[in-house]
Amino acid sequence: MKIELKSIPIRDLITGYSNNPDTGVRAYGGSLDVRPPYQREFRYDEKQKRAVIETIMKGFPLNIMYWSEDGDGTFEMIDGQQRTLSICEFYTHDFNIVDKDRGVLFFNTLTDDEKQAFLDYELTVYFCSGTDKEKLDWFRVINIAGERLFDQELRNAVYVGPFVTDARRHFSKNGCPAYKIGSDYMTGKLEEQAYLETVLRWAARKEGIKDDKPIDKYMAIHQHDPNANKLWAYYMQIITWVRSTFPHYRKEMKGLDWGAMFDEFGEEIYDVDALEKQIHDLMEDDEIMKKSGIYRYVLSGDLRDLSFRTFDKKQKREAYERQNGICVHCGKHFELEEMEADHIKPWKEGGTTVAENCQMLCRNCNRVKGGK
Numbered sequence: 616m617k618i619e620l621k622s623i624p625i626r627d628l629i630t631g632y633s634n635n636p637d638t639g640v641r642a643y644g645g646s647l648d649v650r651p652p653y654q655r656e657f658r659y660d661e662k663q664k665r666a667v668i669e670t671i672m673k674g675f676p677l678n679i680m681y682w683s684e685d686g687d688g689t690f691e692m693i694d695g696q697q698r699t700l701s702i703c704e705f706y707t708h709d710f711n712i713v714d715k716d717r718g719v720l721f722f723n724t725l726t727d728d729e730k731q732a733f734l735d736y737e738l739t740v741y742f743c744s745g746t747d748k749e750k751l752d753w754f755r756v757i758n759i760a761g762e763r764l765f766d767q768e769l770r771n772a773v774y775v776g777p778f779v780t781d782a783r784r785h786f787s788k789n790g791c792p793a794y795k796i797g798s799d800y801m802t803g804k805l806e807e808q809a810y811l812e813t814v815l816r817w818a819a820r821k822e823g824i825k826d827d828k829p830i831d832k833y834m835a836i837h838q839h840d841p842n843a844n845k846l847w848a849y850y851m852q853i854i855t856w857v858r859s860t861f862p863h864y865r866k867e868m869k870g871l872d873w874g875a876m877f878d879e880f881g882e883e884i885y886d887v888d889a890l891e892k893q894i895h896d897l898m899e900d901d902e903i904m905k906k907s908g909i910y911r912y913v914l915s916g917d918l919r920d921l922s923f924r925t926f927d928k929k930q931k932r933e934a935y936e937r938q939n940g941i942c943v944h945c946g947k948h949f950e951l952e953e954m955e956a957d958h959i960k961p962w963k964e965g966g967t968t969v970a971e972n973c974q975m976l977c978r979n980c981n982r983v984k985g986g987k
Contacts, residue, residue, distance in 0.1 A: 616745035616753070625671070625702055626734040632703045636788075642703060643690065647682065649699055651691040651775075658806055659697045665712045667701040671736050672712070672729065681753070684744040693743070693753065706733075767808030767815075767830075774834040782843035785850075786811035792847075797854045802870035814850050817874025821849065853877045863891050865898070867907040880914045902962055924968040926956040934973040944980040955981040 623643070631645035640649035659667075670677055680695030692699065704710055711721045725733065743753065771779050786793040786805075793801070793810050803809020812830065819829035826832040837846075856877050861868065890913050897909045905922035912920040926934075934956065940948045954975040960966030976984065 616743060616749045619742045621740050621742055622737040623740050624734065625706075625736050625738065628699065628738065629703055629706050629734075632707070634700075634703075640700070642699065646689045648689065648691045649696055659701060661710060663697070664701040664704070664710055667698050668705050668712050671702070671733060674732070674736070677738060680738060680740045682740055682742050684742055686744070690742070695738075695740075765807045765812075767812040770812075770831060770834055771808065773831075774838045776838045776840075778837045778840040778843055779834070782811055782815075782846060783808075785843060785847045786814060793850060797850070799864060800854065800857055800868055800871070800873055814846060814874070817853070817872075817878075818846055818849055820874065821878055852881070856881050860885060860887065860890070861894070861910065862887065863894075865894075867898075868910065871907055871910060876911055876914060883914075885914075902967060918963070923962060926968055926970075926973050930968075930970045930973050931956045931975065933970055934975045938975055942977040942980055943974050944976055944984065947977065949977050951975075953977060957981055957984065 627644075628642055628647075630643065632642045633645070634640045641647060642649050667677065677698055678695075680698065681693040682690045682695075683693050684690055705712070706722050708721045708723060711719045714720055722730065722733070771783065785791060787808055787810065789805060791805060791810075793814070794805060797810075801810055801813060803813065815830045815833055819833035822833065822836075824832050837843075853873050857868070857873050893913050894909055897903060897912070898906055902924050903909065903921055904924050908920045908922055912918070931954075932951065935951050935954065940950070940954075942949060942954065954977055957974050957976045958966045958968070959972050959974050966972050
């Protein structure tokens with residue numbers, strides 16, 4: 616791999632700058648792709664952007680940037696996107712800096728000397744050329760040393776192609792379709808690729824991928840698909856099913872593994888009104904601690920989907936002393952630390968978590984009783 620160090624004045628960098636949702640971000644006479652497919656979305660806040668400009672205005676050095684040469688006179692930015700965008704957006708008056716004596720300053724309100732110094736400021740850039748694998752390997756290394764990439768951002772880099780490009784359009788852009796129809800049910804930030812990562816995990820499981828890195832395997836299989844239409848259609852099916860099965864929205868519905876529930880129960884026919892009544896009653900049950908588990912429970916009927924209120928230390932000690940340390944199932948003696956609390960009358964039969972309903976079982980008997 617060939618690496619060459621160069622100095623690039625800001626006036627050359629900003630030449631031909633454009634930021635278009637369809638064509639991407641270009642600079643350096645249009646020859647620099649500032650945001651190639653494997654790069655992260657812009658995440659600097661106003662304070663960070665201002666820090667970049669103030670560093671330049673004071674003549675202090677910025678961190679080194681890395682560009683890759685594509686062999687046809689064009690370049691891709693490997694590292695330095697957020698600093699580059701800060702510079703270009705300040706020049707185009709998209710944000711300002713604040714001077715303690717002069718107040719708010721945009722580029723066009725700087726003095727002529729300040730403008731000249733800004734445009735003449737030289738950025739330190741490493742130009743590298745080599746195979747795609749060499750450049751991506753280097754990309755990983757230099758980003759580990761800087762701001763950490765999220766796992767899905769790295770996957771987007773490794774499996775770059777038409778599938779990733781189209782998937783990001785659906786699941787990663789601000790105001791993307793996935794957010795518009797499913798934000799009530801999804802968690803995480805779009806710019807961190809959280810929606811895309813979640814749906815890819817669902818899709819990998821749907822296809823029966825058992826690999827220890829199922830998302831990576833799924834993306835490798837579909838890397839050269841012409842688009843992500845199949846993934847998008849699957850997501851649409853899931854969200855449509857959730858909305859029709861549980862039309863009454865509650866905050867506990869956000870962030871559940873809806874993909875798994877759709878795959879397991881999506882073909883069943885349910886009485887929606889009956890489901891809602893059951894959910895309503897369970898939401899009011901003080902014995903259930905994790906209310907989000909109710910949604911899977913009303914479909915599965917499996918008590919393991921619910922998390923119940925547990926007996927406290929005082930209740931456990933009282934039951935242990937009452938039993939003289941004897942497990943009520945096997946009749947053997949155990950130390951308190953070797954036993955677990957159990958409901959004498961189960962929750963499904965109206966039992967509650969009170970001292971009178973507590974019994975102590977040895978770990979083995981409790982697991983056998985609970986089918987664990």
